[in-house]
Amino acid sequence: MTATDLPMPGLALVPRTDEKQSAKDFKTDQEVRWCPGCGDYAILAAVQGFLPELGLRKENIVFVSGIGCSSRFPYYMNTYGMHSIHGRAPAIATGLALTRPDLSVWVVTGDGDALSIGGNHLIHALRRNVNLKILLFNNRIYGLTKGQYSPTSETGKITKSTPLGSLDHSFNPVSLALGAEASFVARTMDSDRKHLTEVLRRAAAHEGTALVEIMQNCNIFNDGAWEPLKDSETSDDRMIRLADGQPVVFGKDGSKAVVRGEAGHIVVADTSEVDPAEIIVFDSHADDPGLAFALSRLADIHSLENTAVGVFRDVQRPAYDRLVREQVASVQAQGEGDLQSLLRGKDTWTVS
């Protein structure tokens, strides 16, 4: 089953094309200027490879970005695009999405852009549930300014601005998004093309704000930041792949399971030592975000043990832009405005 067979309420008003598209159609003539080996290349290829299956008219797709390495992304997409200013892409994209329901609007951002300077816009976009798809490239470092720690860097990180180790406690982007009332939250990996594409499909179909955290490697300033999740030797033991309707088990041969602990919180246990009925069954569509939040908290920010990936939350909540349009339409249904009577007002007098 391809994504185009799925219902895509998030794209319901975006015009389709019958022309067959390929990844090539979404490439520009601009030379891609990320560092060789950067994880951004893989994400760009995945997005260009997946967009054709949506069958949208390419002129109705817009990529808006902020500032940072990831935010160069729009220059390389042969759609409409805006490379804006630091942290503000969600605000700019909100204005665009509110006024243009016929566009598929994507925000490309990074951990510094979205979670530091632009944190306020991010949380408010999520709570409003504007029809935007936000791709957050998380490399846990400032790349474009050459290597300072970011809000997702682990505490104690030695960087140019923290020679004695950073003192900041870090954000967990998934936890933050769930706390900000997000209706769609996912986490995936730059190098896992299949998983990344599946997540992008579900995000595109979602009506409202979708936050997709993409764990991305900066091979210059923070190389190997996600390596424990990428190395086939260690990844199975660390990564929890969430799947709807499935018990949450991971590790080699499913040796680990997530179960309810004594105080109601969730814990990781040996699968062999628990009653299979006690293993938590995952549901991204659950109204209550509690389990998704708890799963996001299992991850250890240093060792990356128990890092869950996949779609944490995918629920339907009326999109803000649709509500705005409906409110305007309901007023206009009772009669459109007449400029002359507006200017005249209620209390006038005539001088003859």
Add this chain to the structure above:
Amino acid sequence: MSTDAKAVVPLGHVVIRFAGDSGDGMQLTGDRFTSETAGLGNDLSTLPDFPAEIRAPAGTLPGVSAFQLHFADHDIMTPGDRPDVLVAMNPAALKANLKDLRAGCTLIVNTDEFTKRNLEKVDYASNPLEDGTLDSYDVQAIGLTSMTVEALSGFDITKKDAERAKNMFALGLLCWLYSRPTQGTIDFLKAKFAKKPEILAANIAAFEAGWSFGETTESFAVRYEVKPAPMRAGLYRNITGNPALAYGLIAASQQSGLPLFLGSYPITPASDILHELSKHKNFGVVTFQAEDEIAGIGAALGAAYGGALGVTTTSGPGIALKSETIGLAVSLELPLIVVDVQRGGPSTGLPTKTEQADLLQAMFGRNGEAPVPIVAPRSPGDCFDAAFEAARIAITYRTPVLLLSDGYLANGSEPWAVPDAASLPAIDPGFATEPNHDGEFWPYLRDSETLARPWAVPGTPGLEHRIGGLEKADGSGNISYDPDNHDHMVRLRQAKVEAIARSIGPLEVDDPSGEARVLVLGWGSTYGPIGAACRAVRAEGGNVAQAHLRHLNPFPANTAEVLRAYDRVIIPEMNLGQLALLIRGRFLVDAISYNQVRGMPFTSEELASTITDVIESL
């Protein structure tokens, strides 16, 4: 109302100031008196003056709220420097306003509030009504509260509700004293209290009791009348600046066919534009109350990118936050209207008071060479035309435009000749629909006349392109770090803004004598006070010319010529000389700066004597 037998004395003009506690309903009282006065055909100008606190402690000086109204049988230009009549509802209102009164003025005082406790609250050691403080005024000491309560004794309402109607008693008395019609106020009360019949009846009764008191009391020997002012024939209404500005934006949206999108964050004194526009969804207006100032302008810019008429509204502190996005709009070359309703600064400053100290912020408050056209209205009603003009420039030249209103224009009112919607000009957005360069689309290939770039909105097939805040190659719009290209682009953006001068009218000079050697040059809300000062000078036989700038960037093409035609140029401003700095820098004119930065509208008296001094020094 019965007719009265008292003599009616004609007056040319009167300035009344209603002053009381924030909870006394002075703004409402002033508004109602203004409405009746407008309906009568007087020319008028109003000045609400209220504290930033919503309810400062009752009876204290910070809690005093006032409303000043100047009305006349001839055209007037200001709300008046000083009141002829002060209505003081409590000791705090008296104390806060007494310094503005000339000897012999009328003081209507609510004696019920002059209790020991209330006097102590404002440090009156003795009662000014009794200790001779007010000997030089015509004092009308009236128990407004007690008389209101007595008049309402038959009503089934609380004592508190009865006391609250005292502003209607005062309004009734003033309406009698100045022969104002009453039906409008009664209709207004009926609408306001439609769901509370007892309160409605009580308010009407208080209003009528105030009127009857004037008629029967021996305190007032005469009543006054101010005849209608001769005005150009037409349909008029009274209007304050913020709604006029909102209407100008809606009109521009209608005349351009672009949907209006407002991204805004609440801030005094600009919030009323957000409130007003949010009421007009029937025009397809979308109003977005953003999470902060930056998101407000960001969303407006995003909407503009999509082909809407993007607007953001704020005051000075908000402009500071929006600066980076204004710079992005300069770089993207997209239409955007940025409204700054200026207030006293720096920092939080005086939120409810007026000032025009954001001119240099509007002009230069961005990183890099980021020229932005600036338009400023001169009166409350002119906010309509200025907003329409800002939209014309923004759309035609693909540029952010700063519209500099101020707190006085926002809340002050004047009679406004209702514009004829059908005769408003069309604004052509001229969207790009076709490739423009060898089958490709170049987003920065300019119109040779306006230097504006094509506006291709998402959804237009074949014109997919990327824009951003990085420097762009001339024409193609691709990222370019080339030194010569940057130098060229910096000059091009400047030249585009300068080219706007070709589309605006010349700076006009008002010099009835034709012999003036002194020019007074102003901008913004000082127009009325400067005009009044010039009239006063001329009335004394002095020759003075007045010119007023609507466009602060670029200046009208003939500005240098106008300035050089005079021996002296005086520039009055509610700042420390910001326009003067620009004029001196741009034209090498040794302008004389005259400044008042009191948070209040410019007053004319002192300015007139300054002008006379300059004339006499020649």
